[in-house]
Amino acid sequence: MVKKDIEWSQLGFSYIKTDKRYISHWKDGKWDEGKLVEDNTISISEGSTSLHYGQECFEGLKAYATKDGGIQLFRPDENAKRMQRTCEKIMMPLVSVEKFIDACMQVVKANEAWVPPYGTGATFYLRPFVIGVGDNIGVKPAEEYIFGVFGMPVGPYFKGGLSPVNFTTTDADRAAPHGTGKIKVGGNYAASLKSHSEAVDRGYADCIYLDPLTHTKIDEVGAANFFGITKDNKFVTPNSSSILPSITKYSLLQVAKEYLGMEAVEDDVYIDDLDKFAEAGACGTAAVITPIGGIEHKGKFHVFYSETEVGPVTKKLYDTLYGIQMGDIKAPEGWIYKVK
Missing domain, CATH: 3.30.470.10 (Aminotransferase class 4, branched-chain amino acid transferase, N-terminal domain)
Incomplete structure (x- = not known):
């Protein structure tokens, strides 16, 4: 061909x-x-x-x-x-x-x-x-x-590929609890366009949506899911009724457990409790993994591992998942469908 x-x-x-x-x-x-x-x-x-x-x-x-x-x-x-x-x-x-x-x-x-x-x-x-x-x-x-x-x-969804980018929180809500946040309808994305544009205008890659009920917990990172690596090496990703169940996120939960030997959980991620994370990232089909350098919230900027370098655990997660997707690492049963 x-x-x-x-x-x-x-x-x-x-x-x-x-x-x-x-x-x-x-x-x-x-x-x-x-x-x-x-x-x-x-x-x-x-x-x-x-x-x-x-x-x-x-x-x-x-x-x-x-x-x-x-x-x-x-x-x-x-x-x-x-x-x-x-x-x-x-x-x-x-x-x-x-x-x-x-x-x-x-x-x-x-x-x-x-x-x-x-x-x-x-x-x-x-x-x-x-x-x-x-x-x-x-x-x-x-x-x-x-x-x-x-x-x-x-190519990569965010310019620069596997390099850290920064995000800011928004007061806007993309989806409501028990509404359409857990399904993939276009209206969810139309509802995100203005907040995304405002974040980009302020020099950030995208905005972070907090839970619409209390605005105290991270829900999603723009059109991707959030994950954090705690300082005691636990993989944590938000649990919410208004988050799209990302196939990449659930794959990473399994990769973290089975390939990296980490504890991996869905749990609340409070925006005022970012100090517990050594690393953070956004994940999804388009982005795969995008390392998060830092998050701005209400005038305060929190940096995770680095604004310029990828954290070691994030790098391992990316290399493992991407290796599985590319056929270089043996995949769990049923993950791969051969086209030819």
């Missing part, structure tokens, strides 16, 4: 139109077989529920080129299950795990020339989505839906 002529190591996290994408329609109570298409535009009714009532969701996962020339997906079944939970919450038809994984594999195979080669630091990002469509006007579930998957090569 002849690869595209791209400076893979220079890629950022930006949209690139690739050759093929997958599309499937729900009508009359069932999904059709789905197919690959070249057109990267979708024509939908002006009455689509996705446009008016936010009846839509998405996922994000990656395909990785391995040293032996293969390509693999990392825990796509977990993305499929999370999409099912989202669809169920906002009354959209479920996409089966099998259909979800098959669609992702079809897109990767059809765009193999766009999958970054092993060792370049770039990966192939997949964006599955479900949207409510059709002629609607009342506040009710749509009668027709589209399930699609497209993909593109990407």
